[in-house]
Amino acid sequence: MNSSADKILPEKFQVNVDTVRFSIKGVQVEVEGVTRMLVADSDGAYIKTVTNRKRIPGKYGRHALCIRVASRSEKDKELLVEGSPFANHYGQNVWSRASVKLACTSTVQRLIRELNISATPDTVAAWNSGEIELHRVDLAVNFRLDSKQQVDEVLTQLKRQLIATRLQCSIHARYAALCPRNSKQYRIAAYDKGAQLALKSSGDHDNDSFRRLVAECESILRIEVRLLRPELQKLGLTLARDWKPETSRDVFRQYFARLPLHDVSFGPLSSADFDDTAERMRPILALHKFGADWKQIYSERTRTRHRAYFKERGINLDCPNVPGPPISLADVLSTAGIIAKTPQWLIEAGMAPQLKRKQHHQVATVTHPSPAVIPSKLSSERKGTRLTLIRRAPIRADQLDRREPPA
Numbered sequence: 001m002n003s004s005a006d007k008i009l010p011e012k013f014q015v016n017v018d019t020v021r022f023s024i025k026g027v028q029v030e031v032e033g034v035t036r037m038l039v040a041d042s043d044g045a046y047i048k049t050v051t052n053r054k055r056i057p058g059k060y061g062r063h064a065l066c067i068r069v070a071s072r073s074e075k076d077k078e079l080l081v082e083g084s085p086f087a088n089h090y091g092q093n094v095w096s097r098a099s100v101k102l103a104c105t106s107t108v109q110r111l112i113r114e115l116n117i118s119a120t121p122d123t124v125a126a127w128n129s130g131e132i133e134l135h136r137v138d139l140a141v142n143f144r145l146d147s148k149q150q151v152d153e154v155l156t157q158l159k160r161q162l163i164a165t166r167l168q169c170s171i172h173a174r175y176a177a178l179c180p181r182n183s184k185q186y187r188i189a190a191y192d193k194g195a196q197l198a199l200k201s202s203g204d205h206d207n208d209s210f211r212r213l214v215a216e217c218e219s220i221l222r223i224e225v226r227l228l229r230p231e232l233q234k235l236g237l238t239l240a241r242d243w244k245p246e247t248s249r250d251v252f253r254q255y256f257a258r259l260p261l262h263d264v265s266f267g268p269l270s271s272a273d274f275d276d277t278a279e280r281m282r283p284i285l286a287l288h289k290f291g292a293d294w295k296q297i298y299s300e301r302t303r304t305r306h307r308a309y310f311k312e313r314g315i316n317l318d319c320p321n322v323p324g325p326p327i328s329l330a331d332v333l334s335t336a337g338i339i340a341k342t343p344q345w346l347i348e349a350g351m352a353p354q355l356k357r358k359q360h361h362q363v364a365t366v367t368h369p370s371p372a373v374i375p376s377k378l379s380s381e382r383k384g385t386r387l388t389l390i391r392r393a394p395i396r397a398d399q400l401d402r403r404e405p406p407a
Contacts, residue, residue: 005257008334013141014341014355015098015248018224021082021136022104022240024127028118029079031069048072056114058088059351060210062203065107067115079117081107082136086353092213094142094193094220095342095352100243104132130241134232139252140224142193142217143333144340150332151192151221157327158190161260164319178259185231188255193220209349216343225255260316261329268323281309289321 034054039047049071056065065083085103087093097103108127111117119127145151152174159176162169170177170189174196177189194217196202203210232238235251269289274282284306287294294303294317307317314330332338346352 005253005261007330008261009253009256010339013249013339014095015252016094016096016140016142017084017086017098017100017103017248018093018096018138018140019082019084019136019226020100020103020134020138021080023078023080023133023135024108025078025133026119026123027069027077027079029069029077029115031067031115056083056088056111058083059091060204060207062091063087063093067111079111081111084138090351090353091209092346092351094197094213094217094222095340095346097353098139098248099245100134100137100248101130101240104134104240105130108132130239130243132240134238134240135229137227137232137237138224139227139248140222141252141256142340143221143223143338145219145221145332145338148192148194148219151194151219153327154221154329154332155190155192157322157329158259158261160322161316161319161329165260165316166318167260183226183228185228185234186255187226188223188259189226190221190223190259193222194218209351212345213351216346220340223256223259225252227251227255260319261333276313278309281306284317285310285315288317291321 031051031054034052036049036051038049041047051069053066053068056067058064063084065081065085065088067082068080069077070080071077084093084096085107086096089106090096105128112119112124145154155174155176159169159171162176162178163171168179168182170179170183174192175189176191177183177187179187194214197214197217202214205211205214227235227237229238237243237247237251269286273285273289277285284294284298287297294306298306303317310317314328342352342355347354
């Protein structure tokens with residue numbers, strides 16, 4: 001893991017489960033109102049029948065779950081579910097829970113009731129224990145920056161570093177994503193959440209709660225990690241029961257570290273740039289500031305050595321010098337308290353789950369009425385200034401009535 005990720009993400013931070021794609025086998029269900037298609041191999045042999053998507057609307061009619069049923073025979077059916085379980089339940093997907101297992105099991109329990117799914121008791125018990133196949137998991141963290149303008153500045157700088165380092169990426173307005181192998185295994189995306197919610201298609205803008213949610217997210221930079229089936233297999237997290245309470249946080253930290261968040265050089269060359277720089281390394285930094293192509297000057301082996309030297313000092317030589325004002329992605333994202341927690345008004349409105357707080361257990365003091373009270377099991381005798389505690393044998397409850405009341 002690189003130092004930037006360690007610096008930005010604290011030990012404990014809120015991770016939100018968004019879109020999940022999963023499947024369960026051994027179901028007996030009929031989905032009405034949808035068409036079906038036959039799936040065949042290259043020779044035309046029948047493989048299975050799959051229904052088209054059926055939408056399960058969520059709260060306020062938003063964030064619908066899409067279900068399909070694949071069957072090879074009448075007794076061999078599989079239910080496929082895709083969507084954001086917590087968003088479907090609460091009506092928004094910005095803040096949710098970190099439990100992938102809970103997202104899947106609670107959704108299955110709900111679908112059993114709504115779709116009249118039948119299965120053997122052992123099969124249902126297996127689903128409740130997390131025996132659910134995962135095909136996609138999206139984890140997200142919300143960073144609250146100082147302003148909408150700062151969100152745009154951070155995204156612009158991230159785009160520049162993704163392109164300059166020649167990483168496979170996807171760039172759009174207010175959106176940047178690292179997409180190795182065309183996102184066939186995983187994707188790490190950063191985007192302006194407020195700008196996304198402000199779109200007309202995002203929700204009911206006449207609803208007061210939704211307008212307040214849009215305002216709440218105005219300066220939110222959202223970073224999402226999307227894991228597909230091949231990547232889940234590498235991680236050994238293909239079943240819902242594999243996800244423990246801390247797994248979502250550990251997985252997000254692991255992939256967040258792959259974003260190019262090292263600093264880049266800014267502005268014209270000055271004497272201050274040579275502070276804490278070895279004399280033999282100053283020509284390399286000067287060439288970099290002047291925009292020279294150092295690949296035409298140094299060999300790959302030499303560039304690797306110089307790159308490592310300046311990486312320790314927070315400078316990425318693979319990213320060209322920027323003429324504008326300096327902005328450090330690591331410094332901006334490591335500000336204390338920058339990771340946004342669930343707003344209390346969302347919880348009170350029933351639009352977000354109540355987060356678990358650490359409970360401090362206190363020893364309760366029980367007062368018994370007189371005269372049925374037996375003297376304390378601990379009595380004391382003073383010997384000078386020293387207090388000695390003498391433990392007496394406990395008195396059973398059935399002995400209470402046989403004792404004489406105190407005079």
